Amino acid sequence: MLSWKPFALSVAVLLILFPFVYLVLLSLSSEWRFPDLLPSYFGLKNWATILGSEAGLLESFVSSLLISLSVAIVSTTSGFLISRAVFYHPKKNTLTLLAYFPYILAPVVFAACLSFFFLKMGLFGNITGVIVAQFIIAFPYALLFFSSFWNKKIKSYEDLVATLGGNRWQTFIKVLFPLAKGLILICFFQTFLISWFEYGLTSIIGIGKVQTLTIKVFLFIKEANYYYGALSCCLLIFPPVVLLYLNKRYVFKKLV
Template sequence: MKLSWKPYILSLLVILIIFPFVYLVLLSFASDWQFPNLLPSYFGSRNWQMVVGSENGLLGSLTLSIIISLSVATISTLSGFILSRTVSYHSKKHTLTLLTYFPYILAPVVFGACLSYFFLKIGLFGTATGVVLAQFMIAFPYALIFFSSFWGNRTKSFENLVSTLGGSQWQSFSKVLFPMAGGMLLICFFQTFLISWFEYGLTSIIGVGKVQTLTIKVFLFIKESNFFFGALSCCLLIFPPVLLLYINKKYVFNKLI
């Protein structure tokens, strides 16, 4: 009987993929773990209890990150969907589409440094509003590119049908186009949320240390060699995307399939 190594290899791959996340969770419950001790001197919920009402500001950073990411995702998705129609039907569609890739040519830190002068002039440097606007400038082009595949002959036919029946452009969007693009809207919202949620370069430059999102907090704890709070921050950083991924899988991907 021939021995199959496939189940063992798959099991090993699953363990290797899951191990970093499990280790982060375990590390977030530990403290005072020094070499050469094999186990930490304390293992419990003390770190998690300090999230609420603690001077480390993790709860405030979590709330701020959620507000910023939801704002960027909502504005980028809606404006990207509406304006992508104009771009797709424009006579210079290919040129305009090419321009949407411009923010991705530069690294986020370099892009943020280029924008910092203008944000300083308009008084948005070091503010949460400035961070939202800066992140919007990289999330919005993504939404334009994402929705470009939605507009075509089929969509145009539905728009013409609504116009023929006496419907306005608003009715065309609200009654036909938005329901048709429901799945794509949710996927784009999820993607732009992730772009904003994990953004570090632009946030660190435009926020200039005053806007401490959860991503900024992770790097601050790592720089301070506070690995336990760094692991706790990573757990908080991972939870919302996992929740959104679950929602997308349950309510979007299954319906599309």
């Protein structure tokens, strides 16, 4: 009796890969009109515009990468350090509950509430303002993510280092960071993705001047430029795919 599982698995893999293959195909095409089965042009003409000034996709890719890396590094580092202070605070439950506040509102509404303060501080319409705005939603995530790391066992390790004459710096470098290395990498990947795919805050705080790849995708779709939109999507999904591979290749195996 033949098993249906290999067939079902093959169909599932094809369905998962189809959107990505179609995006690549569309990014390499132009003048693909109904009822033509294949596009009239298939090549690298669209990708060549990345190096030019017509679409500015290369600049958007670099800006998105700079913003996401900055948000991920700062959010992960500060989230780890401050989550420790929250764990030892007598009102840690209240402080943890407050970390959920940025997620009560939709990103666009939250950005509209922050716009007045960003305007007063001169953070409207520049990369610094976008980084700060995205940090406001990425930092609480990191804080909540690391809240499960701190427990009585970790506290015992810290007390042991103190008993042996170690200082606070040695406690972090020799004990806490090695123990939390896997979680730190996962949190970095997650906060990077939060920033990378963020649209609402970026569109309000950036006011069109900071055009990340996410903004570009929606811009091309609104213009009915599906070929550039597909090209932008290809660039948009490339870093997450790389991070997913690194996460599975190095982080997940170590945790297991």
